[in-house]
Amino acid sequence: MSAKGDMFYAWTTSSDIKGECGGAVTSFLQHALANKMVDAVLAVRRGADLYDAKLELITDPAEIPKAAGSLHCGTLLSAKMVKKYLNGANDLKIAVPVKGCDAMAFYELAKRTQINLDNVILIGLNCGGTVSPITARDMIADKYEVDPDSVFKEEIDKGQFIIDYNDADGKHQHKGIAIDKLEEGPEGYGRRMNCQRCKCKIPRQADLACGNWGVFGEKAGKATFIEVCSEKGAALLDSAVKAHAVEVCAPEPKGLEIRGKVETAMLKLGEKNRTRQFAGLGEGRERLQKMMKLTSRCIGCRACIENCPICYCVECSTAKPQLIDQNRVPPDFMFHLIRFAHIADSCINCGQCQELCPMDIPNALFMHAQQVELEKMFGHKPGYTMELPVLAFAEEANERARLHATGSDMIYENVFGEEK
Amino acid sequence: MQLKYVATTCPFCGTGCGLNLIISDGGVVGVAPYHRSPVGTGKLCMRGLHAAKAVSEYRIEVPVVGGLPADWKKALTEALKLKNYSGEDLAVYTSSRLTNEANYCIMRFAKEILKAGTIGTLVSGKVARGNVRINDLKKADVALVFDDCMKRFPLTGNKLFYMQQNGGKILYFGEESYTAIQADAKCIEDADGKLAISDEFKNLLKEAKNPVVIYSTTGKYAELAEETAKSCNAKTAVLYDTNNGRGAAEIGYIPSLDTLKATEKVPKAMLIFAETPMFRDDIYEELGEKLSKVELLVVVASNASSLTDIANVVLPVTSFAESEGSYTNWEGRVQKVSAALTAPEGPKSPCEIIADLSGNAISYKDNAAIFADIKANIPAFKDVSYEQVQKADGAFIEVI
Numbered sequence: 001m002s003a004k005g006d007m008f009y010a011w012t013t014s015s016d017i018k019g020e021c022g023g024a025v026t027s028f029l030q031h032a033l034a035n036k037m038v039d040a041v042l043a044v045r046r047g048a049d050l051y052d053a054k055l056e057l058i059t060d061p062a063e064i065p066k067a068a069g070s071l072h073c074g075t076l077l078s079a080k081m082v083k084k085y086l087n088g089a090n091d092l093k094i095a096v097p098v099k100g101c102d103a104m105a106f107y108e109l110a111k112r113t114q115i116n117l118d119n120v121i122l123i124g125l126n127c128g129g130t131v132s133p134i135t136a137r138d139m140i141a142d143k144y145e146v147d148p149d150s151v152f153k154e155e156i157d158k159g160q161f162i163i164d165y166n167d168a169d170g171k172h173q174h175k176g177i178a179i180d181k182l183e184e185g186p187e188g189y190g191r192r193m194n195c196q197r198c199k200c201k202i203p204r205q206a207d208l209a210c211g212n213w214g215v216f217g218e219k220a221g222k223a224t225f226i227e228v229c230s231e232k233g234a235a236l237l238d239s240a241v242k243a244h245a246v247e248v249c250a251p252e253p254k255g256l257e258i259r260g261k262v263e264t265a266m267l268k269l270g271e272k273n274r275t276r277q278f279a280g281l282g283e284g285r286e287r288l289q290k291m292m293k294l295t296s297r298c299i300g301c302r303a304c305i306e307n308c309p310i311c312y313c314v315e316c317s318t319a320k321p322q323l324i325d326q327n328r329v330p331p332d333f334m335f336h337l338i339r340f341a342h343i344a345d346s347c348i349n350c351g352q353c354q355e356l357c358p359m360d361i362p363n364a365l366f367m368h369a370q371q372v373e374l375e376k377m378f379g380h381k382p383g384y385t386m387e388l389p390v391l392a393f394a395e396e397a398n399e400r401a402r403l404h405a406t407g408s409d410m411i412y413e414n415v416f417g418e419e420k
Numbered sequence: 421m422q423l424k425y426v427a428t429t430c431p432f433c434g435t436g437c438g439l440n441l442i443i444s445d446g447g448v449v450g451v452a453p454y455h456r457s458p459v460g461t462g463k464l465c466m467r468g469l470h471a472a473k474a475v476s477e478y479r480i481e482v483p484v485v486g487g488l489p490a491d492w493k494k495a496l497t498e499a500l501k502l503k504n505y506s507g508e509d510l511a512v513y514t515s516s517r518l519t520n521e522a523n524y525c526i527m528r529f530a531k532e533i534l535k536a537g538t539i540g541t542l543v544s545g546k547v548a549r550g551n552v553r554i555n556d557l558k559k560a561d562v563a564l565v566f567d568d569c570m571k572r573f574p575l576t577g578n579k580l581f582y583m584q585q586n587g588g589k590i591l592y593f594g595e596e597s598y599t600a601i602q603a604d605a606k607c608i609e610d611a612d613g614k615l616a617i618s619d620e621f622k623n624l625l626k627e628a629k630n631p632v633v634i635y636s637t638t639g640k641y642a643e644l645a646e647e648t649a650k651s652c653n654a655k656t657a658v659l660y661d662t663n664n665g666r667g668a669a670e671i672g673y674i675p676s677l678d679t680l681k682a683t684e685k686v687p688k689a690m691l692i693f694a695e696t697p698m699f700r701d702d703i704y705e706e707l708g709e710k711l712s713k714v715e716l717l718v719v720v721a722s723n724a725s726s727l728t729d730i731a732n733v734v735l736p737v738t739s740f741a742e743s744e745g746s747y748t749n750w751e752g753r754v755q756k757v758s759a760a761l762t763a764p765e766g767p768k769s770p771c772e773i774i775a776d777l778s779g780n781a782i783s784y785k786d787n788a789a790i791f792a793d794i795k796a797n798i799p800a801f802k803d804v805s806y807e808q809v810q811k812a813d814g815a816f817i818e819v820i
Contacts, residue, residue, distance in 0.1 A: 040421065047427060048812040052456035054440060057423035075455055075462075085423055085442060085449055092421055134461045296601055297581065299574055301466040307453075329571060329598050356453055358463040358574040360581050 002234045007256070008248040009215060009223040010237075017065050021212040024224035024246050025123055026065055028208065029095050031245040032121060032236055034061040038093040042082065043067035044074050050151060051133035055081055057094075067097075072154055072161075073133040075192060077352050079105030080309050082115055089119040096120060099127040100200030104348035104383025105309035107205055111386050114312045121232060124203030126211025128156040128266065129179075129195030132355060139189040143182060144175050159265075161190070180269070194351030194364045196273040201266045205384055207233030214259025216252045225251065225259065278369050291336070291366055297359040298330045304353035304363050310343040317342065336366075344370040345390040348383040421445065426760035427454050427812075429747050431474075431517045431740050432467040434660030435459060435554070435576045436749030438812070439468050441741055441760040448472045448741055448760060456812045459554055459749065465574040474740065478724040481766040484734035492768075496776055498733045499718045502534060505689035511538035513680075514673060514693040516662040519745030519757055521790040522770035523664070523671050524798070526693060528782050529774045538687060540676030542695075542703065543662060545638035547669040548646065550658035552632050553751045553816075557657060558582035562589050562628035564621060564654070566635040566645045568597035573636070573659050576750070577602075591621050593641065615641070617648050625652035632657055637665065637675070660750045667748030670800045670817065680707065690714050693737070693770060694721035694728070702726050720773060736767040743769050745787050746809050748817060754804055755814035 002008070011022035019026040032038045040059045045067055047054040053074030058064060079102055082089055088109070098106065103122055110117040131139070137148040139161075146165050153164040160176035167173050183190035190196070202209050209227040226248070228234045240246045251259075281287045305311045305318065317338045318324055324335050347367040354364035375381055378390045425440035438457025442450040450472050455462035483495030490498075502510065512530035514523055530539045557563065557579035570577030577599070580590050584604070592603035600606045607618055625631040631654035635645035638661050649656045660666050669675075680686075690711070695703065704711070704727035711717060712730045719731035722739035742763040746754050763769075768776070771790065775783035784790045791806045800817040808815035 042423070047425070048456055052427070052454075052812060054425040054427070055423065055452070056425065057421065059421075073455070076453070081423070081442075081452070085444055086421065132461060133456045134458060299465065299571055299598065301464075301469060301574070303464060303469055306469060330601065355455075356463055358460075358465045358578055360463075360578050 002228050002237050004228055004230055004234060006228040006234070007251050008226045009219045009251050010226045010246045010248045011223040012246055013244055021215065021221060022223040024226060025097060025125065025210050026067065027246045028123055028236060028240055029097065030061050030064040031240040031243060032095045033058070033064060035239065035243070037236065037239070038095045038121060040092060040094050042078055042094050042096045044071060044076070044097065046071060050154065051136055051148070072130050072156055073136050075130045075132050075355060077105055077307070077309060077350050078102050079109050079115065080307060083109050083312065088115040090116045093119045095123060097123045097125055098203060098206055099125055100198060100203040101348060101350035103203040103205040104200060105350055107383050107386065108310055108346055108348060109312065111388060112312055121236060122206035124206030124209040124229070126202050126209070126213050128201065129191035129198060131161070131191050135189060139182060142187070143177060143189060146175065192351050192355060193277060193362070194349050194354065194368065197270055197277060197349060197368060199267050199270040200383070201263055202227065204229045208237060213262045214251060214255040216255035216258055225255070274372065277365060281365065281369055292333055294361050295333060295336045296330045297361050298335065299359055300329055300331045300335065301358060303356045303358060304339070307352040307356050308343065309348065309350060310346045340367065340370055343367070345374045345378070345380060346382040347371040425452055426758050428741070428758040428760060429663065429755045430464070430468040430471060431663050431747070432471070433573050434663050434665050434750035435573050436663045436747055436753065436755055437464055437468055437575050438755070439464055439471060441472060443760055446761070458813045459753070460575045463575055463578070479764070480721055480724055480728060480734060480736040481764050483736060484728070486732060495733055495735055499735060499777060501716055502689050502691055502718060505716070506535050508537040509688040510534060510536040511687040512536045512691045513540055513542045513676060514668065515695045516541040516543050516665040516668040516673070517695055517740070518664065518693060518770060519743060520664060520667045520671065520748060520754065520794060521745035521787050522743065523668050523673065524790060524794050525771045525774040525782055527671050527673070529778055533778050533781065534691070538676065539672070540674040541668050542677045542680070542692070543638070543665065543675045544677045545661070545675045546642060547675065548637055548642065548658045550656040550750065552655040552657050554579060557632060558586065560588055560630045560632045562591065562624050562631045564591040564593065564625060564633045564648065565599050565603070566641040567594045567639040568599045569634050569636055569659060570602055571598035576657070576659060589624070591624065593617060593621070615644060617644065622648070622652055625654050631655070635659065636661065658750060663749055664747040666750050666752060670748060670798055680710070686710050686713050688714065689716040691718045692720070692727065694719055694725060720770065722767065735773055737773060738763040738767050738769045752817040753814045754809045754817060756810055
């Protein structure tokens with residue numbers, strides 16, 4: 001029997017599963033579905049080509065091996081889709097493979113009662129970051145001097161973005177370039193800016209955290225490193241082992257050491273990138289002016305709100321005509337101030353508001369820069385526990401009732417007790 | 421429970437962003453980003469974000485003759501009374517949001533069988549062709565933008581932010597607008613409607629290495645933009661309000677809305693393929709009085725509008741998410757349109773309707789066959805590979 005905190009090497013016993021690094025994740029998903037632990041698996045599948053990742057709800061266990069494995073161009077966020085299109089998993093049990101940002105998004109939506117986590121098994125995947133598909137293609141053509149259509153495999157390993165491709169003579173080639181080299185340049189290549197700042201590399205919020213970091217010795221490349229992160233995760237692992245869907249062994253001590261080193265190096269790089277990117281925003285008035293200038297590109301399309309895993313209000317304040325003139329484009333800066341005030345304490349740096357902004361406003365950079373400051377002030381770290389956000393401490397309902405009872409609408413007077 | 425993505429192309433503006441329609445239990449429930457889109461990279465504006473809503477409202481599922489439901493046989497017989505008219509008495513208008521394949525079949529029917537005097541699309545503006553591609557806008561050093569193109573075509577406009585980041589300059593000519601706010605230098609039309617480009621702007625364009633002039637076919641300054649580009653030796657990005665406006669233009673349709681609005685003499689009979697999906701407001705409302713004078717008005721539509729209310733015959737057609745084929749965006753990129761849904765029982769696809777109306781004289785076994793015919797007959801398409809159109813990057817008409 002396994003328990004929270006246990007670590008294993010695991011690999012599939014199925015010859016149908018050609019998963020990377022032992023195929024344990026695929027086996028877990030298939031096992032959970034086949035044994036009715038879940039009704040469906042929300043997986044990422046390859047779409048048009050290697051660069052295209054799409055979500056699909058799979059209910060047939062035989063379909064699971066066709067799901068993608070890892071696609072580094074899969075920059076999508078699954079949690080909001082569960083809220084919007086699967087009724088927050090309220091009446092459906094699902095298993096979902098998640099990156100760090102997905103896992104954090106599940107937590108934030110769950111604490112706002114938008115997703116029922118009791119019905120969700122999160123299979124965490126180590127994530128060194130993702131690259132937007134078109135950026136990846138441009139980068140491969142420009143920096144690797146390779147036709148992006150000839151690439152059949154990509155991976156991020158040992159600090160490099162590596163591609164496998166067939167050259168003009170049909171010969172198999174392998175080429176890697178250091179990620180920091182790619183990200184240094186002015187072209188904006190490499191991982192998304194929010195991935196560069198990410199410090200959730202091993203998603204331990206999930207029920208199982210899986211990946212290849214720390215698989216050492218004879219199992220290298222043939223097994224997945226599994227960290228049990230919850231009782232639910234332990235139950236899935238035990239059940240899969242009992243049914244001989246996966247086999248496990250204890251991790252090599254040297255592997256544990258390597259795993260620690262990889263994670264530490266990643267976190268250091270994330271911190272370095274935060275410092276660099278936030279410094280680029282300047283400070284004080286300069287930062288404010290920069291934000292005002294760039295947000296004046298806004299066309300008020302609300303893609304940021306639609307895709308944000310924190311936003312869930314039915315009546316969004318930014319849509320209220322008494323606060324924001326709904327016909328003015330660009331909308332008043334108040335539009336953005338409302339967003340900052342309402343959600344910056346809970347920003348998980350998933351990057352969706354930036355990646356999907358049609359006018360390329362660095363929304364996630366602005367929001368994340370504020371979140372890290374708020375975390376310093378209030379100690380609230382979004383996305384890791386079910387602790388409520390800073391704003392929740394205001395006890396809004398009680399506060400409104402108290403103000404109402406005063407019989408006056410003079411908020412300043414009521415709140416701060418100013419004498420007339 | 422089902423949840424699945426189907427990648428397709430946005431029908432709204434001529435930028436032609438890719439998007440994923442989210443299918444759940446047989447219906448389109450929403451839109452998800454299609455990051456692989458070479459045009460939009462997953463980003464969408466308000467129109468694309470709400471493309472799912474365009475699919476379902478006020479659906480027409482059975483043919484209508486004289487305001488009453490009818491079967492297809494009766495409706496087709498009534499519709500074919502169009503053949504009693506010809507030349508100037510007969511007009512065929514199509515939607516510039518139909519696929520290349522549908523509009524090609526309709527064009528053949530209008531020309532070869534009906535021999536209609538007018539064959540057009542019910543949009544304003546002119547036919548013009550740019551000679552720059554969307555992602556090349558990022559590499560321009562000076563871009564002169566007319567009208568509020570950055571707001572009207574957000575995913576075209578955003579390429580200019582990359583250009584600015586690379587040190588390029590946005591010049592603007594027009595009324596106060598969103599684009600004016602983004603511009604590095606602007607020339608605002610004064611109360612007298614000044615229509616001259618300053619020498620300063622002209623010189624900046626002339627001295628630039630990669631100058632480009634950006635305007636829309638329906639823009640107030642389209643002529644001026646064209647002249648300026650010519651005199652300053654700048655490339656042009658000519659933007660269409662509709663996807664597939666460029667495709668319809670290449671197939672030979674003339675934007676006819678303004679002419680129809682202006683004319684006193686309305687053709688006696690009309691065949692109209694209505695907009696699908698509807699765009700903004702009901703564009704037919706202001707034509708209502710004029711169109712109600714038409715003796716025989718045959719409307720092919722997926723959704724009810726003021727137009728179907730006054731039609732003598734209504735033929736129900738598959739909607740945007742139910743037909744497959746291709747769109748040609750403003751840059752001439754031919755991109756795949758996927759059928760995400762099965763149509764309800766009643767409606768037929770535009771090409772099936774043309775096959776029926778033509779007694780199978782214009783009938784193809786599949787879209788590939790129509791495309792082969794387009795390649796053979798429409799010069800701009802001659803080098804376009806159908807296989808390439810099916811891929812994420814699409815294929816370009818004519819080599820720039």
